[in-house]
Amino acid sequence: MTEVTQAPERAKKGDLRRISHWIGGRVTPGESGRVGPVYNPAQGTQTSEVDFATAEEVGQAVAAAKTAFETWRSVSLSQRQDLLFRIRELVHDRLDEIAAILTDEHGKVLSDARGEVQRGLEVIEYACGIPTLLRGHFSEQASTGIDVYSIRQPLGVVAGITPFNFPAMVPMWMWAPAIACGNTFILKPSEKDPSASVYVAELLKEAGLPDGVYNVVHGDKVAVDAILDHPDIAAVSFVGSTPIASYIYKTGTANGKRIQALGGAKNHMVVLPDADIDMAADAAVSAGYGSAGERCMAISAVVAVGDAADPLVDAIGARLPKVKVGPGTDPESEMGPLITREHRDKVASYIDQGREQGATVVADGRETAPDGGGFFLGVSLLDHVTPEMDAYKDEIFGPVLSVVRAETYDDAVRMVNENPYGNGVAIFTRDGGAARQFQFDVQVGMVGINVPIPVPVAYYSFGGWKASLFGDSHIYGPEGINFYTRGKVVTSRWPDPATSRVDLGFPQTR
Ligand code: NAD
Numbered sequence: 064m065t066e067v068t069q070a071p072e073r074a075k076k077g078d079l080r081r082i083s084h085w086i087g088g089r090v091t092p093g094e095s096g097r098v099g100p101v102y103n104p105a106q107g108t109q110t111s112e113v114d115f116a117t118a119e120e121v122g123q124a125v126a127a128a129k130t131a132f133e134t135w136r137s138v139s140l141s142q143r144q145d146l147l148f149r150i151r152e153l154v155h156d157r158l159d160e161i162a163a164i165l166t167d168e169h170g171k172v173l174s175d176a177r178g179e180v181q182r183g184l185e186v187i188e189y190a191c192g193i194p195t196l197l198r199g200h201f202s203e204q205a206s207t208g209i210d211v212y213s214i215r216q217p218l219g220v221v222a223g224i225t226p227f228n229f230p231a232m233v234p235m236w237m238w239a240p241a242i243a244c245g246n247t248f249i250l251k252p253s254e255k256d257p258s259a260s261v262y263v264a265e266l267l268k269e270a271g272l273p274d275g276v277y278n279v280v281h282g283d284k285v286a287v288d289a290i291l292d293h294p295d296i297a298a299v300s301f302v303g304s305t306p307i308a309s310y311i312y313k314t315g316t317a318n319g320k321r322i323q324a325l326g327g328a329k330n331h332m333v334v335l336p337d338a339d340i341d342m343a344a345d346a347a348v349s350a351g352y353g354s355a356g357e358r359c360m361a362i363s364a365v366v367a368v369g370d371a372a373d374p375l376v377d378a379i380g381a382r383l384p385k386v387k388v389g390p391g392t393d394p395e396s397e398m399g400p401l402i403t404r405e406h407r408d409k410v411a412s413y414i415d416q417g418r419e420q421g422a423t424v425v426a427d428g429r430e431t432a433p434d435g436g437g438f439f440l441g442v443s444l445l446d447h448v449t450p451e452m453d454a455y456k457d458e459i460f461g462p463v464l465s466v467v468r469a470e471t472y473d474d475a476v477r478m479v480n481e482n483p484y485g486n487g488v489a490i491f492t493r494d495g496g497a498a499r500q501f502q503f504d505v506q507v508g509m510v511g512i513n514v515p516i517p518v519p520v521a522y523y524s525f526g527g528w529k530a531s532l533f534g535d536s537h538i539y540g541p542e543g544i545n546f547y548t549r550g551k552v553v554t555s556r557w558p559d560p561a562t563s564r565v566d567l568g569f570p571q572t573r
Pocket of ligand 1: 224229304328458460
């Protein structure tokens, strides 16, 4: 059994790798003197130090991006497309290298890390279609001798602020469409696993992206606030927890910026009595414990309706001893460690709390976590959880899955809709009519029908409802293209000078 209060081993200062900013096409060491620790969560040891930017250093990145924008916005669509194809090839070729960085700093197993890069790659592939995506409309002869057409233009310098749980994919959701649309980009990645963003910067340079189009500033609230306050940043995309998403939205919009801020989640999986119980149990285990539950689309609450509950809990419970927990570099491992010791301890605390508040602990992951200094917690299952318990109310973001029992379909839907979050939801049933009613009833942005993690493909857009999204725009896909551009409508006439005259009346179309 792992002792959940163990302190991580601290490396000697001289052994630590330093992770610096990337500004104007080169590594730019920070000068603030403020740094943050980066760990290998499977070993529980600090491996690196990441520079934390000052407002001035953020300003340097903005200046580089602003200069680059002047030329980047004029680069033809076919040249941008050509470059995006080269980026696509490089990311594809280096997928294993990126995945290894993710496993090293985040802890997720290598197969999952590869999957993350693959899903990010799909967004890059979508962005390769930018000539088609930016096509406007044209109305010939809208009035006599007058044509009207619409174009979409980039915003300028835009920024992205990203969470720890997808250090490669979530930034790709942002920078790929942003630069394809002709913007220049500043990324403030999570300070917990920042290396992938700098490795990708090197790939973009190798592909031929001009200096200053993609920049990385590392840091904490100081860097984030400098982004939100900077007058030359036109828009900010944020993905992270709900309190910070709300702060980013309020502060950014008060400063006149366009904001999309995706927040946290509490994703329900509703299992109706007619569902295939084995299939539902496989899905609950996969979606509840994949990436150690540190996915914004992870299933956190299984809502078992009526008679489904007992067989479902038995079926999930039977699968848990087979889940192999271990270092992400071990090909046998199916679930890696959590991101930090503090987070692991917080997640583990829901097990005792759940028991104290009346839940049944079916599996206690503290008893099955691998020994050693890594931030591991085994798979944990709580049954008879109710909406009043903390395990239900909080996001948790770890491998503690709750089963909530509902008497009827209506009770289950009410529970989903009364929850403050609305990111993802799934229903498991054999009844097409019930599934169709469910998609109509639920107040959630992404719905899975017998699909536990319904992350939309790259040519749709990703986003939740309620406290899972602040702002009007979902991310990537068509809404991502809209977010990173603004429309302009041109009314054009090439008159015969002989017909020109003064007319102070309001322009008529007939
Ligand atoms: P987080 O909110 O702690 O951090 C996200 C970003 O905000 C990081 O870059 C961080 O440096 C910055 N930040 C943190 N505290 C800040 C503060 N006080 N002021 C300004 N900036 C601050 O989130 P996290 O722990 O890195 O990621 C996990 C969370 O992200 C979960 O809640 C998860 O659901 C959510 N998430 C949501 C989605 C989605 O698409 N909706 C996707 C992935 C993750």
